[in-house]
Amino acid sequence: MTTTEIVPEIATARGAALREFWYAFSRNKGAVIGLVVFVLMVLVALFAPLLAPFAPEIQDKTAFLKPPAWTAGGDPRYLLGTDPVGRDMLSRLLHGARFSLLIGFVVVVLSLVFGITLGLLAGYFRGWVDTAIMRVMDLILSFPSLLLALVMVTILGPGLFNAMLAIALVLQPHFARLTRAAVMAEKNREYVTAARLAGAGHIRLMLRTILPNCLGPLIVQATLSFSAAILEAAALGFLGLGAQPPTPEWGTMLANAREFIQRAPWVVTFPGLAILVTVLAINLIGDGLRDALDPKLKRS
Amino acid sequence: MLRFILNKLALILPTVIGITICAFVFVRILPGDPILAMAGEHGVTPERYALLREQFGYNLPIWEQYFRYVWAALQGDFGVSLSSKRPVLEQFLTLFPATFELTLFASIFSVILGVPAGMIAAIRRGSWVDQTLMGTALVGYSMPIFWWGLLLIIFFSGYLGWTPVSGRIALQFFLKPITGFMTIDSLLYGKFDAFVSALRHLVLPTIVLGTIPLAVIARQTRSAMLEVLGEDYVRTARAKGLSPNRVVGLHALRNALIPVVTTIGLQVGTLLAGAILTETIFSWPGIGKWMVDSIFKRDYVVVQSGLLIIALIVMAVNLLVDVLYAVINPRIRVAS
Numbered sequence: 001m002t003t004t005e006i007v008p009e010i011a012t013a014r015g016a017a018l019r020e021f022w023y024a025f026s027r028n029k030g031a032v033i034g035l036v037v038f039v040l041m042v043l044v045a046l047f048a049p050l051l052a053p054f055a056p057e058i059q060d061k062t063a064f065l066k067p068p069a070w071t072a073g074g075d076p077r078y079l080l081g082t083d084p085v086g087r088d089m090l091s092r093l094l095h096g097a098r099f100s101l102l103i104g105f106v107v108v109v110l111s112l113v114f115g116i117t118l119g120l121l122a123g124y125f126r127g128w129v130d131t132a133i134m135r136v137m138d139l140i141l142s143f144p145s146l147l148l149a150l151v152m153v154t155i156l157g158p159g160l161f162n163a164m165l166a167i168a169l170v171l172q173p174h175f176a177r178l179t180r181a182a183v184m185a186e187k188n189r190e191y192v193t194a195a196r197l198a199g200a201g202h203i204r205l206m207l208r209t210i211l212p213n214c215l216g217p218l219i220v221q222a223t224l225s226f227s228a229a230i231l232e233a234a235a236l237g238f239l240g241l242g243a244q245p246p247t248p249e250w251g252t253m254l255a256n257a258r259e260f261i262q263r264a265p266w267v268v269t270f271p272g273l274a275i276l277v278t279v280l281a282i283n284l285i286g287d288g289l290r291d292a293l294d295p296k297l298k299r300s
Numbered sequence: 301m302l303r304f305i306l307n308k309l310a311l312i313l314p315t316v317i318g319i320t321i322c323a324f325v326f327v328r329i330l331p332g333d334p335i336l337a338m339a340g341e342h343g344v345t346p347e348r349y350a351l352l353r354e355q356f357g358y359n360l361p362i363w364e365q366y367f368r369y370v371w372a373a374l375q376g377d378f379g380v381s382l383s384s385k386r387p388v389l390e391q392f393l394t395l396f397p398a399t400f401e402l403t404l405f406a407s408i409f410s411v412i413l414g415v416p417a418g419m420i421a422a423i424r425r426g427s428w429v430d431q432t433l434m435g436t437a438l439v440g441y442s443m444p445i446f447w448w449g450l451l452l453i454i455f456f457s458g459y460l461g462w463t464p465v466s467g468r469i470a471l472q473f474f475l476k477p478i479t480g481f482m483t484i485d486s487l488l489y490g491k492f493d494a495f496v497s498a499l500r501h502l503v504l505p506t507i508v509l510g511t512i513p514l515a516v517i518a519r520q521t522r523s524a525m526l527e528v529l530g531e532d533y534v535r536t537a538r539a540k541g542l543s544p545n546r547v548v549g550l551h552a553l554r555n556a557l558i559p560v561v562t563t564i565g566l567q568v569g570t571l572l573a574g575a576i577l578t579e580t581i582f583s584w585p586g587i588g589k590w591m592v593d594s595i596f597k598r599d600y601v602v603v604q605s606g607l608l609i610i611a612l613i614v615m616a617v618n619l620l621v622d623v624l625y626a627v628i629n630p631r632i633r634v635a636s
Contacts, residue, residue: 030435139318142618143611144573147591151607154595155330231444235577238446239592254447261450262458269454272447279442287438 024292031288037281045097052091053077056248060086065264081266083257089266092248093274099249100230100278103164107229108222110168115175116218120206122176123183134180137173145170149232153241160243163236170232171225178221182214216293223286227279234275250275301626308622312615319615323608324369327600378605383597388605392587397480398468399586402578403571405502406510411564414514415557418521422556423548425526433518440515445574449508449581456504463504466583470497509578513567520563524556531555558629565621569614 026032044051066075066082068089074081080089118137122130140148145167152166153159186192187210195209236242237251245252250271257267335344335352344352357365372378378388421433457465464470468482473494475485483502486494528534529552537551538544576588583589587606594602 030438135314135318138315139322142315142319142615143322143607144569144614146573146576147607147610150576150591150595151326151603154600154603155326157331227442231442234444235446238444238577239580241595251444251446254450258450261454265454265458268447268450272444272451275444275447276439276442279444280439283438283442 021292025288028288028291030284031291034281034284034288037277038285041097041278041281042101044094045101048094048098052088052094053079054088054091056087056092056095057246058087058091060088062086065260065267067264068266080270081264083253083267084260084264087246089270092253093250093270095248096250096253096271096274097278099160099243099247100234100275103160103167103233104226104229104282106164107168107171107233108226110164111172111175111225112218112222114168115172116179116211118172119176119179120183120211123180124187124202124206124210126184130180133176137176140170140173143170145228146232146235149236150239150241153236158241158244160233160247160249163233163242164229166236167229167232171228174221174225175218178217179211179214182217183210186210186213220286220290220293223282223289227282227286230275230279230282304626305623308619312619316612316615319608319611320370320373321366323604323611324366326607327604330600373605373608378608379601381594381599381602383594383599383602388602391590391602392605392609394477394480395585395587395590397477398482398584399572399575399579399588401481401483402502402505402509402584402586403568403575405506406513406571406574407564407567409506409510410514410517410567414517415521415560417514417518418560419525419548419553419556421518421522422525422529430522434522437515437518440511441519443511443515445508445511446577446581448511449504449578452504452507453581462500464497464501468498468501468584469494470501473497505578505582505584508581509571509574512574513564513570516567516570517560517563521556521560524559525552528552528556558625561628562621562625565617565624568617572610572614 049055060082063075063078063082064086065084066078066086067073068081069076069079078088078090080093082088083092118133122133143151148170149163149166152169153162156162156165183206192205192209195205200209233242234249234251234254237249237253238255240255243249243252245256253271254268257264257271261268335349335356335358353359357368360368376389378392380386381388381391384391417433417437421430424430453465456463469475469486473486473491475482475489475491475494478485478488482498483495486492486498529548534547534552537547542551572588575584575586576592578584579586579589580592587610591603591606591610594600594606
């Protein structure tokens with residue numbers, strides 16, 4: 001009986017909170033632009049096969065290293081030119097969006113799940129569980145991230161999936177630390193004690209009672225990790241240890257293009273620009289989220 | 301102060317032990333037999349296999365292997381490179397000055413530009429200057445630096461022909477290393493043209509490696525400055541009638557720099573990771589390129605030691621930053 005009366009109230013409270021959040025977020029013009037670009041990227045990734053004029057692996061043996069269509073010697077069929085083996089740059093870039101967004105998404109999900117679990121356990125139980133978990137997190141953070149990812153890939157073998165695993169491992173301590181700190185701050189609040197007295201078990205207390213109140217900083221961190229993951233994966237691809245050719249991953253495309261930088265600058269320019277625009281859009285969103293979700297930082 | 305340092309040392313000791321365990325375990329969890337993995341595609345004869353097994357101590361119990369490894373490392377023995385057959389430490393010491401010189405230039409570059417940029421943005425908060433500076437900083441922060449390096453090469457080396465594409469110095473200058481710093485060695489030999497050549501080789505790698513730290517420092521300086529500018533003592537200083545320059549330059553900057561110093565110190569990890577990419581692009585003969593090359597050559601002794609040494613360097617610098625931080629900010633010292 002009472003629940004049916006409370007539910008609409010919660011719903012309106014949520015709506016109000018959401019509206020307040022959107023108000024704070026949308027005041028940051030950069031964040032809105034970032035969001036628009038990101039949504040466009042997602043659409044490009046989803047509909048890449050429909051948007052791309054060619055399949056990303058198709059080679060035109062008559063058109064190696066064609067410059068972009070608007071320059072001298074360009075071919076109108078290949079808007080952004082072709083690569084050294086005659087594949088359409090535009091088609092490969094559009095398909096590349098799928099890989100970058102997939103990398104960001106998978107890495108963030110993996111590191112969120114593991115980081116939150118470890119952070120919850122450490123902050124909730126304290127004692128030796130906490131010490132053991134946080135020591136390992138400190139250890140991971142003491143290595144420069146790219147170096148650790150490189151070594152992980154050496155162990156696991158090069159490839160897109162292993163690169164994602166390595167990057168997730170490198171990024172998850174940030175989530176564990178944030179969750180642990182938030183859990184420790186929330187654990188002794190009255191509402192948690194009340195829930196415990198009402199008979200909630202450990203799992204329920206951790207996941208349903210405490211966790212939702214620690215989400216703000218985690219969301220901001222997730223956004224930053226999304227862009228970091230894209231950059232790191234591209235770096236691994238560039239070094240030849242990430243996605244392997246002929247995968248049209250942007251970093252991998254750059255690795256193959258290096259020897260042509262003087263002769264065919266477009267082969268280098270566009271994949272990097274795609275990485276920059278995507279990462280920049282996500283970082284803009286991240287800045288906006290931080291301002292909107294973290295009142296302490298609103299001033300700056 | 302001594303107690304503070306000892307405290308910090310005790311805190312990082314478990315991490316240091318963890319780092320040695322990681323480096324030790326690394327070679328042992330490579331897929332397949334470590335000796336076959338290290339031998340690469342050529343394979344080994346059974347006699348040589350047994351010999352190598354004994355040489356690496358793989359016939360001993362695992363804990364004894366670990367202690368032997370740590371004991372040797374403590375004495376500076378990191379093993380012998382499989383590809384060059386030279387001791388790893390010797391190779392490291394030859395290559396490290398190149399990385400050190402590059403990271404030093406990149407740090408100076410990022411601090412010299414980053415701190416003033418952040419200050420100006422904070423003072424002119426909300427103006428177009430602030431927005432332009434912070435927009436640029438965000439672009440820098442989002443930069444895939446390996447691509448940035450290639451772009452700079454296309455423009456400055458290819459199109460304008462101003463800067464060399466790779467290496468540390470023009471080939472005609474062969475300087476036997478004294479300090480290992482090309483800029484210093486060339487001056488020590490009194491060869492000014494060599495010095496100029498070394499500087500020209502440094503320009504692009506410095507910009508590439510310094511870009512992300514520059515952006516981070518500018519952003520951090522701005523927010524630290526904004527925080528400080530809102531403090532009571534700044535208002536008091538203003539109310540006393542001090543000139544704006546004096547208020548900002550003396551009262552505000554000194555306090556704003558405290559968190560910035562930490563940020564600068566924390567960039568060491570970013571710099572060393574960035575060096576891996578920067579050195580690869582510019583064929584810079586430092587430890588970053590050495591690590592990448594060793595991974596491709598399956599020279600796992602080098603990768604293992606590189607991992608250990610680099611992590612220990614980052615650790616040591618972070619400790620130094622903590623201590624410096626306590627020196628400039630007594631509150632930290634007392635609190636702990």
